């Protein structure tokens with residue numbers, strides 16, 4: 001029998017009273033994936049993680065971890081032995097040293113890989129956590145999440161506070177874990193890191209799933225960014241063409257268009273002006289995000305429905 005998915009969400013919904021945390025999340029994370037949960041502040045990433053790990057009771061729906069329904073509390077205790085977790089707000093005991101924390105987690109769940117991880121993510125383990133920088137707290141959180149050699153690790157913004165070198169070590173570590181068959185899911189609003197390391201990504205917007213995509217497909221779908229310096233400064237609405245999903249003038253006066261097909265029309269239109277310079281490049285994940293966060297009803301399945309350039313608004317903070 002094939003192994004059950006690492007994570008399965010079925011209509012998972014969580015309301016805090018009247019406030020929507022997440023609504024009707026349905027998705028599957030396969031074994032051995034590095035899966036990204038992307039969304040701006042307040043999108044529902046933490047709520048999703050805390051609900052599918054069983055820390056919050058869902059308002060509706062069900063989650064399965066390694067095939068076990070989270071609502072089965074007894075089975076959940078068992079399956080948690082195979083799971084590692086980095087919460088967004090790790091509640092360390094400030095007056096204890098890092099080492100004492102790790103001793104505690106080792107007694108609780110095991111620590112076969114503790115030494116290896118302490119070497120990989122060194123922190124001042126003999127100092128009290130009170131004195132730790134944000135990065136050192138994160139390193140301690142990483143060591144505790146992986147040291148019992150879990151099958152699945154779920155992390156809420158794990159790289160927050162890590163310096164670039166340690167981030168790099170962390171990404172390489174995740175890739176090596178994937179090669180061993182370990183599944184990791186992490187939330188982020190740092191798009192470059194998701195692009196760098198994830199196999200697939202769920203984009204979450206206002207508590208709902210906006211898309212689940214392979215990273216490559218997401219970037220392909222996002223099309224190209226065309227930056228053009230024009231001698232004239234035609235209104236951005238002049239480029240309200242099929243395939244142009246977003247348009248604006250940058251502060252330096254360069255016209256910037258996110259284009260997804262329909263290049264002929266755009267080139268024809270540009271040819272009507274004096275083009276002093278033009279650059280066409282792959283859209284970044286930031287540009288992709290703008291599709292999802294313009295506040296327009298961009299089709300979540302990405303079937304090409306696009307808002308008019310003129311009505312495209314500034315993206316929210318991602």
Ligand SMILES: Nc1ncnc2c1ncn2[C@@H]1O[C@H](COP(=O)(O)OP(=O)(O)OP(=O)(O)O)[C@@H](O)[C@H]1O
Nearest residue numbers: 016019020021039040041042043044045046047048
């Ligand atoms: N304990 C709570 N009580 C009431 N509302 C909450 C609570 N926790 C979260 N929310 C609300 O649920 C929604 C989703 O929040 P959540 O923290 O899950 O988002 P997030 O994507 O993790 O954001 P961030 O990146 O800022 O951590 C927000 O509207 C938030 O205000």
